[in-house]
Amino acid sequence: MSVTLWLILGAVVALGFYFAATKMKLTWYEWVLAVLGTILILFAIQNYSASQLELEPRAAGLLLLIFGLPGVILAAVGFVLPFLRAKKAA
Amino acid sequence: MPESLTRREFMKELGKLGAVASLAPMVVAGEQMSDKPYSLKRPSFIKEVDEPTTEIRWDEVKRIAEGEVTARRSFSKYLSQDRLDKLTEIRTANMDKYIKEGRDGYTLKDHALKSGAGKGGVSRVFIQDPEKVQTPEKLGVPNWTGTPEEATMIVSAALRHYGAGTVGVTELDTNTTEKLIYAKDPDGKEMRIEDADMPEEGEDYRVIPKKARWMITYTVQMSEEAMIRCPTHLGSQTTSLTYRRSQNVQERGQFFLGGLGYMAMGESSTNALAIAPAFGVMSGLGELSRYNRLLTPEYGSMVRVFKILTDLPMAPTKPIDAGLLEYCKNCTKCADHCPSKALSFEKEPTWETVGGWNNPGHKAWFEDSVKCRSYWYETGNNCGICFAVCPFASKNLASFSKVRDYMAATVPAFDGTLKKIDDLLYTPYTEFGKPQKTAESWWHENHPDYGIHTDQTVRETS
Ligand code: SF4
Ligand code: SF4
Numbered sequence: 001m002s003v004t005l006w007l008i009l010g011a012v013v014a015l016g017f018y019f020a021a022t023k024m025k026l027t028w029y030e031w032v033l034a035v036l037g038t039i040l041i042l043f044a045i046q047n048y049s050a051s052q053l054e055l056e057p058r059a060a061g062l063l064l065l066i067f068g069l070p071g072v073i074l075a076a077v078g079f080v081l082p083f084l085r086a087k088k089a090a
Numbered sequence: 091m092p093e094s095l096t097r098r099e100f101m102k103e104l105g106k107l108g109a110v111a112s113l114a115p116m117v118v119a120g121e122q123m124s125d126k127p128y129s130l131k132r133p134s135f136i137k138e139v140d141e142p143t144t145e146i147r148w149d150e151v152k153r154i155a156e157g158e159v160t161a162r163r164s165f166s167k168y169l170s171q172d173r174l175d176k177l178t179e180i181r182t183a184n185m186d187k188y189i190k191e192g193r194d195g196y197t198l199k200d201h202a203l204k205s206g207a208g209k210g211g212v213s214r215v216f217i218q219d220p221e222k223v224q225t226p227e228k229l230g231v232p233n234w235t236g237t238p239e240e241a242t243m244i245v246s247a248a249l250r251h252y253g254a255g256t257v258g259v260t261e262l263d264t265n266t267t268e269k270l271i272y273a274k275d276p277d278g279k280e281m282r283i284e285d286a287d288m289p290e291e292g293e294d295y296r297v298i299p300k301k302a303r304w305m306i307t308y309t310v311q312m313s314e315e316a317m318i319r320c321p322t323h324l325g326s327q328t329t330s331l332t333y334r335r336s337q338n339v340q341e342r343g344q345f346f347l348g349g350l351g352y353m354a355m356g357e358s359s360t361n362a363l364a365i366a367p368a369f370g371v372m373s374g375l376g377e378l379s380r381y382n383r384l385l386t387p388e389y390g391s392m393v394r395v396f397k398i399l400t401d402l403p404m405a406p407t408k409p410i411d412a413g414l415l416e417y418c419k420n421c422t423k424c425a426d427h428c429p430s431k432a433l434s435f436e437k438e439p440t441w442e443t444v445g446g447w448n449n450p451g452h453k454a455w456f457e458d459s460v461k462c463r464s465y466w467y468e469t470g471n472n473c474g475i476c477f478a479v480c481p482f483a484s485k486n487l488a489s490f491s492k493v494r495d496y497m498a499a500t501v502p503a504f505d506g507t508l509k510k511i512d513d514l515l516y517t518p519y520t521e522f523g524k525p526q527k528t529a530e531s532w533w534h535e536n537h538p539d540y541g542i543h544t545d546q547t548v549r550e551t552s
Binding site: 056059062 | 315484485487488489490514515516518535
């Protein structure tokens with residue numbers, strides 16, 4: 001993956017966390033889940049794109065699944081729980 | 091004084107004679123003493139160690155003739171003429187059949203690729219023609235001098251620039267590493283280590299001056315993407331290409347060392363001079379693996395190993411522990427996939443050798459070279475499946491490889507799991523004894539120069 005794409009991804013992640021920090025009220029464990037999930041998603045993306053470059057498409061898909069899926073679930077729980085809470089409170 | 095001395099032994103002896111002070115007028119590189127080993131910049135989990143991970147009983151190690159250590163040149167010694175004739179017959183029939191039926195990896199274009207890959211390297215020589223070497227003397231300047239660390243640094247830089255991957259240095263010790271120099275070269279010439287001024291070559295002998303104490307060992311990278319098409323012509327040609335490239339590295343290295351004013355004894359033919367994997371282990375280029383060859387942290391099994399001996403005093407590089415030998419204990423992938431069942435399935439390496447072609451005195455997973463070599467007749471090439479299936483034979487672009495390397499070096503308990511993940515990711519459907527990918531697909535892919543990823547290597551020095 002090119003440096004430009006990583007920069008864009010970095011900016012998206014930074015914006016997401018900025019939004020979460022300023023507009024949403026995350027508990028400490030929601031922060032832990034969100035950060036862990038994001039790390040796993042980034043790890044999955046790196047492994048996916050690098051494995052494609054390595055001419056290993058099967059490994060690329062599997063690595064995306066193995067790390068990406070738990071990453072998405074963790075990040076979703078971390079970001080969705082406070083959202084639901086806020087909605088309930090409103 | 092002992093018959094042959096290391097730099098340290100030499101200093102000790104001189105010290106006893108109270109002669110150290112008199113060294114001053116003969117200050118050349120080696121006399122600017124430093125026992126500081128030279129380090130390749132590697133991740134911190136690759137530990138430099140005093141003793142290699144392979145256990146060695148040096149008193150049992152003897153200098154041996156090259157023709158005895160692999161079944162390569164002594165193959166016929168271990169087989170009956172009938173069996174040999176039969177194998178030759180099988181090879182001829184198979185090669186004829188495969189090319190005519192256009193078998194994947196044996197088509198005309200694969201054949202042509204292999205034939206080209208085996209060309210291009212300059213001939214190997216033990217010593218370069220002194221007339222041709224541009225020595226400092228001819229240029230009217232003194233020999234290059236510097237600290238041993240600087241010497242290792244510049245030799246590494248030069249060899250890497252000429253095409254080597256990693257470079258290590260072993261300072262020979264009479265009772266240990268010197269025994270890894272062959273007693274006889276592949277051409278049968280006796281390798282004499284003598285108190286001579288200059289190296290020399292005669293009809294049936296080669297002279298290595300005792301003062302040449304520094305064995306430079308270097309790797310040359312193979313193409314993983316080609317190798318995983320083993321055992322086919324397309325897969326095996328990366329081996330030929332790597333050997334040819336190493337011939338050029340050797341010649342350039344010899345001229346470089348000669349240009350600095352020092353001697354440079356190279357391999358007079360393939361695998362000559364000294365035991366390559368052994369020096370690879372002793373100089374920390376890697377560890378000894380289950381397939382009984384060098385496994386490196388940078389390129390895994392995707393290397394061949396070569397040597398040059400010099401009298402330029404150099405800082406040695408230390409053996410390493412990157413958890414590779416330990417990993418092999420829980421991974422039998424190369425042995426599982428070996429079609430001839432030539433590799434050991436024992437959990438631990440052993441002192442017991444399998445046959446006369448093995449070199450005793452160290453603990454290893456000794457291979458049955460006769461079984462291996464016999465199989466080569468079936469494939470018409472040097473197989474190489476064991477190299478190709480190794481989990482460390484990866485391109486290391488995916489960060490999972492780095493996690494694997496870290497875990498292998500620090501948490502051996504996970505080795506078995508890591509191997510299972512590797513099976514799942516890279517070889518889930520590979521039939522034992524078959525290529526991992528079709529040879530045809532190789533022609534459609536876009537590969538880097540020589541098919542190698544040079545960014546896998548170590549660049550900086552510390
Ligand atoms: S080269 Fe082939 S036959 Fe020989 S040990 Fe390796 S896998 Fe087995
Ligand atoms: S395949 Fe496994 S056992 Fe064989 S050399 Fe590689 S890591 Fe060691």
